[in-house]
Amino acid sequence: MKLNLRLPVAAAIAIAVGIIVLAGTLIQHPAFALLNSLSEIFLLWAVILAAAALLVGVVNLAQVHWNKISTRQPGSAYSTVLILSLLGTTLIAGVFGPTHPWSLWLFNNIQVPAESSLLALLTVVLIFGAARLIGRKMNLFTLVFVGTALLVLLGSASLPGLETSVFIDLRGWIQRVLATAGARGILLGVALGTIATGLRVLMGVDRPYGG
């Protein structure tokens, strides 16, 4: 019978490291200096491992797009652009460093405009999304959602001739009182869910490391 020790060993390491890091974060006392140091070391290792995983991820990205090119799938021209950009950026930033004017030129003239245009696209998508929402799910919550969005918009950029402090004050009140209260309530639920998820990993119930 083949004995697979990979999963129990991985689970034991994950649980032990998780408990040490959690305890090191919560217990801040000179008597537990060793625990705090261990916790910091493990966190540093996590950052190094995340950087190594990032490299693996970039290799995966290149591999996926290389496969697209080699099998001549639809959109392989875009994959060619991606591979060439990846090679060019790696070469320039690798040889001259990330703060060299050439690296910064690439960032300021290609990366920033491309992402800005996607941000602009997002506003159009949201307008269409709101229109679709009214058609798809017309209820009280949709009315509140769309109405609030309109009021905040009017308070942010009022129409010519309609510059009144009412909308500006209303926007401020919505953001300070209603939005903050709602967001805090949602965030409390998210925080509880995050803690429960973390505890399941610490107990070895959720094992995202496969095995």
Add this chain to the structure above:
Amino acid sequence: MNLPELLSPGLLGIIFIILFTALMTGFTFARRSQPVRFLRTIPAFSRLARAIGLAVEAGNRLHVSLGRGELNGIEGGAALIGLTVLQRIARVASASDRPPVATSGTGTLTVLSQDTLRSTYRRMGAADQLEPASGQLTGLTPFSYAAGVLPVIQDQQVSATFLAGHLGSEAALIADAGERDGSLTLAGSDQIPGQAVLYATAQELLIGEELFAAGAYMQAGPMHFASLRAQDVMRWVLIIVILAGLIARAAGVL
């Protein structure tokens, strides 16, 4: 020890964690001796279950968008839920010709999504069906991540997309691509801006902690049901603490 020392964040944190762990363990054991507890209907999970079945029958692909959460940050919780969802979907979809595809915006999540898919398919005896591109990194910044996901939805015969993880406003672009492609789009994020834009663009949205209930609704084990009940109890504890703090503040004690 005076009151401020007694209420130090570290001590309160330890008490909170111990209480939460005790509740989760207690509810897990209590559940074994009790009949199955009824969970309220969340339309997103009902539609997801139907979509998985339809995708397996029609030979379509399911897509899980895991977002950009690093596991060593607070956003790791939502990312871990995304991986649980991926595992449950992969178990069912292993009977299909097309394995699910997972997209992520960090290296760690990419490695873990590949590992999750590989281990699930191996356990289901379908390891040879898994494709190398099933777990892929699509971009490292919010908008490059979203831009990389769009061709996956359009080119890979995706019938349903489940966005589950740390996603901001860029999630609207992904949800819109799914809508235009005629596929079902379900979403849950731990970020407020992400939830706001997804309310308008996704067909079904999981608000707040509903995302963290995914394990219980997808039958991931008794501990997931126990977590839900523990969260309910802890929510009431928090409400009482907030009200007590308010009264103490008004009375000038704090």
